[in-house]
Amino acid sequence: MENAIEIKGLQTHYGDREILKNITVSIPQGRTTVILGGSGCGKSTLLKHLIGLLRPTKGQIIIKGKDISGLQEDELNEVRKKMGVLFQGAALLNSLTLGENVALPIREHTRLNDSTIGIMVRMKLDQVGLSGFESFCPSQLSGGMKKRAGLARALALDPELLFFDEPSAGLDPVTAAGLDELILKLRNVFRMTIVVVTHELASVFTIADYVIMLDRGEVAFNGTLEELKASDNEKVRMFLERRPEKETYSPDDYFRVIAGD
Amino acid sequence: MSSIVEGFFGAVGRMALPLRRDVHDAAKIINSAFYWSFISPLKGRPIRFRASISEMVKAGYNSVPIVATISLFVGIILALQAAYQLKRVGALIYVANLVGVSLTRELGPIMTAIIVSGRSGSAFAAEIGSMKAAEEIDALTTMGINPVRYLVVPKLVALMVMVPALTVLADLIGIFGGFLLATTAVGLHPYSYFQQTVNALLIKDVFTGLLKAWAFGIVITLVGAYQGFKVEGGAEEVGRRTTASVVTSIFLVIIVDLFFTSLFYFFT
Ligand SMILES: Nc1ncnc2c1ncn2[C@@H]1O[C@H](COP(=O)(O)OP(=O)(O)O)[C@@H](O)[C@H]1O
Ligand SMILES: [Mg+2]
Numbered sequence: 441m442e443n444a445i446e447i448k449g450l451q452t453h454y455g456d457r458e459i460l461k462n463i464t465v466s467i468p469q470g471r472t473t474v475i476l477g478g479s480g481c482g483k484s485t486l487l488k489h490l491i492g493l494l495r496p497t498k499g500q501i502i503i504k505g506k507d508i509s510g511l512q513e514d515e516l517n518e519v520r521k522k523m524g525v526l527f528q529g530a531a532l533l534n535s536l537t538l539g540e541n542v543a544l545p546i547r548e549h550t551r552l553n554d555s556t557i558g559i560m561v562r563m564k565l566d567q568v569g570l571s572g573f574e575s576f577c578p579s580q581l582s583g584g585m586k587k588r589a590g591l592a593r594a595l596a597l598d599p600e601l602l603f604f605d606e607p608s609a610g611l612d613p614v615t616a617a618g619l620d621e622l623i624l625k626l627r628n629v630f631r632m633t634i635v636v637v638t639h640e641l642a643s644v645f646t647i648a649d650y651v652i653m654l655d656r657g658e659v660a661f662n663g664t665l666e667e668l669k670a671s672d673n674e675k676v677r678m679f680l681e682r683r684p685e686k687e688t689y690s691p692d693d694y695f696r697v698i699a700g701d
Numbered sequence: 702m703s704s705i706v707e708g709f710f711g712a713v714g715r716m717a718l719p720l721r722r723d724v725h726d727a728a729k730i731i732n733s734a735f736y737w738s739f740i741s742p743l744k745g746r747p748i749r750f751r752a753s754i755s756e757m758v759k760a761g762y763n764s765v766p767i768v769a770t771i772s773l774f775v776g777i778i779l780a781l782q783a784a785y786q787l788k789r790v791g792a793l794i795y796v797a798n799l800v801g802v803s804l805t806r807e808l809g810p811i812m813t814a815i816i817v818s819g820r821s822g823s824a825f826a827a828e829i830g831s832m833k834a835a836e837e838i839d840a841l842t843t844m845g846i847n848p849v850r851y852l853v854v855p856k857l858v859a860l861m862v863m864v865p866a867l868t869v870l871a872d873l874i875g876i877f878g879g880f881l882l883a884t885t886a887v888g889l890h891p892y893s894y895f896q897q898t899v900n901a902l903l904i905k906d907v908f909t910g911l912l913k914a915w916a917f918g919i920v921i922t923l924v925g926a927y928q929g930f931k932v933e934g935g936a937e938e939v940g941r942r943t944t945a946s947v948v949t950s951i952f953l954v955i956i957v958d959l960f961f962t963s964l965f966y967f968f969t
Contacts, residue, residue, distance in 0.1 A: 488839075491843050492843075493839055493842060493843065513847075517845040520843055520844070520845045521845060523843065525840065525843045527836040527839065527840055528836065529835055529836060531835060531836040531837045531839065531840035532837075532840075533832075533837055533840075533841075534832075534835075534837070544844060544846065545844040545845070545846075548844060548845060548846050549845060593844075
């Protein structure tokens with residue numbers, strides 16, 4: 441199995457706080473990889489490193505043989521042309537219509553004329569089930585439609601790598617299932633490498649081929665979906681069986697907590 | 702003793718560290734704003750012309766009514782105050798000099814800058830800040846679109862053109878306000894007031910005023926953009942940053958004004 445992304449010894453900080461601690465994992469080519477984990481464990485932070493928004497303190501992120509952690513901005517932009525990202529809140533530009541939003545990356549990176557761009561935009565919107573909506577503003581859409589529009593924009597330049605941050609967060613189960621179906625279709629039809637950050641178990645079982653589970657900035661598990669189901673790792677079982685985590689303080693920590701220090 | 706010294710330097714350090722980061726962040730935005738405005742067009746990546754025009758309309762054209770009204774009143778007030786003093790020495794005609802010179806050299810640019818800070822500087826901070834909070838800035842970056850080029854440069858171009866343009870308007874209307882008052886309430890002859898104004902004004906006065914206005918435009922844009930990009934959290938921080946952008950830009954406008962005015966005083 442060929443790897444699309446290799447992460448080696450990734451370590452990162454916000455200020456003094458260590459968020460990711462020595463992460464080493466690979467993301468397979470042409471498959472859907474799900475990054476799983478509880479809130480605040482560093483999933484979004486990891487994703488932001490993969491798309492070059494944050495730079496690691498230490499370690500390498502190798503995409504197509506290139507370590508992106510040390511690239512200049514314009515070299516990074518070359519890599520980014522092959523990536524599409526759907527952010528948690530869709531991140532459509534509110535001042536533009538849907539059509540203009542989808543056209544944005546095409547205008548920036550190609551010299552196509554307006555009518556060709558118009559055709560591409562309508563194709564992409566059709567692909568996510570939003571044909572006829574190109575003159576709508578983001579504020580006129582429901583959450584699910586916004587995410588679909590954000591996906592259409594992420595697909596605008598036919599990326600090889602597609603990233604999703606919590607695609608089903610804030611959606612009703614039916615809409616979320618629709619989005620999962622779209623993700624499956626993209627992998628099956630276009631053979632894209634897809635990375636999805638989520639904590640929704642239902643969608644993990646639908647879309648995942650490969651799973652990376654994070655816990656407090658460390659990799660608790662990585663393997664295929666079957667391996668995940670069969671795993672007897674304590675952290676994995678707790679997550680899958682939705683058992684609450686017992687807060688375990690060491691006596692020292694407990695003393696510090698109550699002393700308010 | 703050593704603990705007092707330690708405490709003192711510790712405190713200074715704790716204050717200086719975030720300050721150093723702020724300076725660093727500000728320098729980065731200033732640097733890339735100038736790069737994308739002046740250097741990259743020479744390398745064949747032009748500024749976004751249509752967006753710049755629309756920013757000019759928002760920041761410039763739409764503030765014409767408020768700038769006009771305020772400068773008319775300030776012109777009248779200036780003439781009244783001047784007349785109050787000059788009446789006593791029987792030199793009422795010099796109201797024209799005072800109104801003309803103080804408006805073009807000082808009050809025109811500074812009034813305009815304060816109005817534009819309140820209207821556009823705050824709008825810039827709010828726009829960029831809410832885009833930051835909604836990850837729209839991140840989205841632009843991942844699409845390979847530089848947010849400074851996309852958002853800040855059109856605003857910078859707009860204010861570099863519109864603050865001087867509004868200043869010309871403020872000068873003219875302010876002088877007209879003074880003229881109105883002087884020829885009616887004070888009873889000066891319209892033609893001699895006009896002549897006196899024309900004689901009093903030097904090209905230099907108008908030009909230095911416009912140069913200041915141009916610099917104020919840059920300050921207001923950069924402060925708005927800086928505060929916007931500093932937003933990390935949600936809506937309440939956008940509000941806080943918006944307020945901060947108005948306060949900071951008015952403060953910096955005054956500082957820049959002081960600098961330019963002393964420069965012109967000693968070197969022209
Ligand atoms: N910009 C930031 N500055 C400081 N701390 C942050 C920032 N973003 C996230 N964090 C912290 O980093 C940790 C991981 O965040 P994140 O990657 O967003 O978690 P997840 O997406 O898994 O819920 C959290 O504890 C969060 O408080
Ligand atoms: Mg997250």
